[in-house]
Amino acid sequence: MNVNSFLRCKTPDLWLEQAEDNLSVLLIDHANCEKKAASTALNLMYRHVDQTEMILKLSKIAREELRHFEQVVSLLKDRNITYAQLSSSRYAGELRSGARTHEPARLIDVLIISAIVEARSCERFSRLIEVLDDELAEFYQSLLKSEARHFLFYLNQAEKIADGEAIQDRIDLFLEADERLILTPDPDFRFHSGVPVT
Amino acid sequence: MNVNSFLRCKTPDLWLEQAEDNLSVLLIDHANCEKKAASTALNLMYRHVDQTEMILKLSKIAREELRHFEQVVSLLKDRNITYAQLSSSRYAGELRSGARTHEPARLIDVLIISAIVEARSCERFSRLIEVLDDELAEFYQSLLKSEARHFLFYLNQAEKIADGEAIQDRIDLFLEADERLILTPDPDFRFHSGVPVT
Numbered sequence: 001m002n003v004n005s006f007l008r009c010k011t012p013d014l015w016l017e018q019a020e021d022n023l024s025v026l027l028i029d030h031a032n033c034e035k036k037a038a039s040t041a042l043n044l045m046y047r048h049v050d051q052t053e054m055i056l057k058l059s060k061i062a063r064e065e066l067r068h069f070e071q072v073v074s075l076l077k078d079r080n081i082t083y084a085q086l087s088s089s090r091y092a093g094e095l096r097s098g099a100r101t102h103e104p105a106r107l108i109d110v111l112i113i114s115a116i117v118e119a120r121s122c123e124r125f126s127r128l129i130e131v132l133d134d135e136l137a138e139f140y141q142s143l144l145k146s147e148a149r150h151f152l153f154y155l156n157q158a159e160k161i162a163d164g165e166a167i168q169d170r171i172d173l174f175l176e177a178d179e180r181l182i183l184t185p186d187p188d189f190r191f192h193s194g195v196p197v198t
Numbered sequence: 199m200n201v202n203s204f205l206r207c208k209t210p211d212l213w214l215e216q217a218e219d220n221l222s223v224l225l226i227d228h229a230n231c232e233k234k235a236a237s238t239a240l241n242l243m244y245r246h247v248d249q250t251e252m253i254l255k256l257s258k259i260a261r262e263e264l265r266h267f268e269q270v271v272s273l274l275k276d277r278n279i280t281y282a283q284l285s286s287s288r289y290a291g292e293l294r295s296g297a298r299t300h301e302p303a304r305l306i307d308v309l310i311i312s313a314i315v316e317a318r319s320c321e322r323f324s325r326l327i328e329v330l331d332d333e334l335a336e337f338y339q340s341l342l343k344s345e346a347r348h349f350l351f352y353l354n355q356a357e358k359i360a361d362g363e364a365i366q367d368r369i370d371l372f373l374e375a376d377e378r379l380i381l382t383p384d385p386d387f388r389f390h391s392g393v394p395v396t
Binding site: 035038039042045046049050052055056059060062063066067069070073074076077082083084085 | 233236237240243244247248250253254257258260261264265267268271272274275280281282283
């Protein structure tokens with residue numbers, strides 16, 4: 001499964017232009033996203049102690065996300081950008097609001113949403129590489145590979161937990177939500193924000 | 199600063215005897231403690247984005263704790279011990295209940311408490327090494343060194359945040375609480391529990 005054929009839409013050029021003009025916000029929000037990705041993995045490790053193989057894999061993913069977090073924070077430091085508090089993008093919260101609340105449906109939905117967030121991050125990195133300076137482009141190129149691995153892990157893990165039950169309707173539902181959040185106007189520029197309001 | 203001269207008391211022999219008889223509970227609770235230590239570091243990273251050097255160090259500590267978590271879960275798997283849900287010990291919760299709630303006092307207290315939890319873990323590992331089988335003894339010997347490093351980091355970080363203000367009265371307060379929790383009867387055997395109820 002390829003990230004670009006999985007997602008329903010590409011990042012709009014207008015977002016990319018906005019990213020070039022708001023590099024500090026992009027990097028701060030990116031640091032927050034890595035921290036959030038580690039938290040999500042850790043939360044799943046708390047809720048599902050019976051899934052030994054899954055929690056071992058999630059712990060490794062959390063360590064990778066924390067390593068990326070450290071790399072982004074070091075970049076902020078090198079560039080004299082203050083790591084200020086920044087409100088979250090609407091993106092992850094709105095995706096998560098569609099998750100069912102009973103198990104194992106909740107777990108399946110959270111895994112699908114995590115797969116989509118990783119896929120979208122991967123797609124954004126590949127677009128950003130076109131416009132960023134060499135240091136950032138090289139860094140984002142290296143992250144792209146891990147995000148693609150994480151995407152596949154989350155998607156396969158959702159299939160495993162579903163244990164033969166079809167989950168394509170859930171994947172479609174969250175892919176549609178992702179498409180809407182990426183292609184509709186969004187007042188707040190963030191790593192996963194929609195089209196800039198002009 | 200040495201862990202044993204820092205703490206007010208040693209682990210009682212009765213606890214050690216109980217640990218030998220409850221190896222499964224000890225290992226499961228130990229896995230939970232490593233996960234909890236990673237969460238505590240991550241929570242501090244969320245609250246204090248302005249402390250760049252501290253959050254970089256905390257992120258590295260969280261990665262180490264997660265690595266230990268994976269090692270304990272792998273040991274559980276090798277020994278056919280089911281990683282079941284297990285209630286927390288009274289220890290960390292009661293220590294945390296003494297933390298002040300305004301900043302930077304809250305941060306100073308949480309750092310001191312974290313230092314004490316790491317020191318106590320370190321002391322328990324060194325006692326456990328006397329009675330456990332070779333594989334576990336070797337593993338705990340390796341953890342001992344990281345916990346001692348974490349202990350020193352948390353203690354020094356509390357001093358740094360206090361910025362010259364005396365914190366010995368806070369350290370004394372939490373060391374007394376640790377001593378009470380370790381030396382008084384405790385109905386639930388856990389990694390940080392008190393004296394067994396006979």
